[in-house]
Amino acid sequence: MIKKYLLIFFIVYTSVFALDATMEIVKSKSTLPTISVVISSDVKIGGEIDKNLVSLIQKDLQVSGHFNNSEISIDTDYDIQPEYNTFEENAIDLYLLLQLKNDNEKGLIVNIKLYDINTKTLVLSKSYSTSSFVRYPFLAHKISIDINNYLKAPSIDWMDKFIIFSRYLDSKTSEIVVSDYTLTYQKVVVKGGLNIFPKWANKQQDSFYYTSYKDIRPSLIKQNLYTSKREKLLSSDGMMVCSDVSSDGKKLVLTMAPNDQPDIYVYDTQTKIKTRITIYNGIDVGGSFVENDTKIVFVSDRLKYPNIFSKKIGAKGIERLIYHGKNNSQCTTFKDYIVYSSRETDNEFGSNVFNLYLISTYSDYVRRLTTTGRNQFPKFSSNGESILFIKNDDKSYLGIIRINYNKSFLFPLKSGKLQSIDW
C-alpha cells in the first residue's frame, strides 16, 4: 500500500514539474518533517570536525528542501535509548545520533542511528568511514543522502558528486580545484599558469577537460583525476574551450578559432575529426548539446548583442531561442528548459547586474531565479532539479538553486575568484 501511495505521489510530482517548472512555487514548511541532528558525547574526535560534520548534515538537509532542522541541544551517549517524550514535546519527527571515532586502520569512522520519533523506532543504523579526515564532507553528504532515501523523498544523490572549478589567483594565473558542493573539501588538481574552463569528461567524473595556456596557443587537455595523466587533444589560435560533452562522453562541443573567428565545433574523440557547426563573422560561443545530442544551443552576437540560439547538427537554419533581455551571454539546458544569464544593465561607469532566468521552450513565461548581484555560469544538475552558478560580488560564491523548492544557497570561496564550474 505504501508503495502505491508513493508511486502516486511521484507521478504527480514529476508531472507537475514536467508541466512547467517556470512557474513560481510556494512551499509550506509546516508539512516537512523536523529532524534533530545530535553528536554523542561519549566519543570525541576533537578539533572542528565534530561541529562541522553536524553543521554540514544540517546544511544538506536544509538544501534538500525535504526537512526542517531542529536546534534542540541533547547530551547523550551513543548507546542510550532516546527520550522520545522530549522529542515529541519539541515537535521533532526524526532524531539522528552520530558517533565519531578515530580508527588506526580505517581513519575517520562515523556511526549513525536514525530514530523515528513518531513510531519510537530505530529505523537506520549505519557506519561510514574515510581514510583521510579532510574528506569528512563526503561522509556528511552520504549520511544526508541515506536519510533522504529513507524518507523516499526526491533524490539528492548529486550532493556527493564532485564539483570542479577554476579560480583566478593573479594575472594569467589560475588553478583547477575539485571540491564538494559546499566548497568545504577542496583539492587542487592543476596549478601553475592559466588553466581554465574545466569540464567533466564523463558521468563517472574520473577525468576532465580544461584549457591550458602553457603553450603559445591555448590547448585542450584531458586529465585523469586519479593518475594526473595528461593528454593534449587540440590547440587553436585565439581561444579553445570545451563547453559540453555528449551523454556517451564521445563527442565534445568546442569553441575554437582556427580561422580567427570564434565558432562552434563538434569534436569526435574517437575519430579525432572536428566538424564546424557555425560559420559567422562575429562571436559564436558556449555551445551545449540538446535533444539527444542532435542539436547545439549556443551564444551568438549575430543580433549585435549576445543572445541564445540553436542549430541542428548537419542542418543550415539557426533558431533564436530567447526573446527577453539584451545581453544573454551564458546558458545551460535540461530537456525543454533553458536557464540563461542576462546582464540587466549596460553601465560602462559602474556595477552591472546579471540575473539568471528559466524558460521553457514550450511557453513564453520567463521565471527570474536571482534578484541581485552578478549571477553567472549556470549549470543544470543531471536530474534538472538544481542549478549550480557563480556569484561574484565582494567575493566569489558557488550558488545552488533548488528550482522546485524556490530556494537558493550560496557557499563562499575563501580565496581567489571563481572563473568557471562544472558538476
Added chain:
Amino acid sequence: MNSILKNTVLGMCAIGLLAGCASKDVEYEDTTASKKVEPVKKAEAATETADDKAASVAGTDEQSVSDSTDTTETNTALVAVTNEGVNSVQSDIDGKVVLLESVHFSFDKYNLTDEMREVATVNYNKIDETKQSYDGLKIKLEGNCDEWGTDEYNYALGLKRAKTTKDALVADGIEANSIVMVSFGESNPVCTQKNTACWKMNRRVDYRLLP
C-alpha cells in the same frame, strides 16, 4: 514513520498543487495501517560500512602536477608598462627594446576608434622597422577584457579585439601568417581597482614581439 511519510508526501503534493498541477483525479490512500515498522533489531542488523567515494579521491591527494608557466614570455623577457592611463608592452629582441602601446576599446565593443587606429599604425611602423632586422619575427596579439563577464563570451570578445587589431596590421602591410592571437578574457588585468578608468585600461590588446 507513517506519519512522517504522510506529512511529507502531502506537503510535497501541496507544492505540486501550488505549481499548477491538476490533481483532482488523484486519490491518496491512508497507509497507516498497512505499513509495518521495522523492528529495532532488524535495523541494527543492517549495519554496514558505506562505500566511501571520498576515499577514491586519495589518488589525487599528492598528485597535483604543476604546469610550467608560459615559456614564450619567459624567453622574451616581456615587461608590461603602465603610465598615466596608457599601458604598453616592452619586448626585448636580442637586446633591442621595442615598446608598443596597447590599443584600448569601448565597453562591450571590438571596433577600433579613430584614435586607437592611429595607435595601431604607430605600432605597425615600429614592428615593420624591427622586422627589417629580424627575419621571422612573430607578433603575438593578446586580447583582454574588463571584469564584466566571467564567461566564455568574454574570452571571445577579447579574441575579436585581437582580430580587429590583426586586421589593422595586415591592412598596413604585415603578413597575416606572422601574427598569433590569443585571448585572455578578464584573466590578465593591468589594473584591479573597481573604477571606470581601471576597467577602461583592461579593455585592450597588447602587442608582444617574439623572436
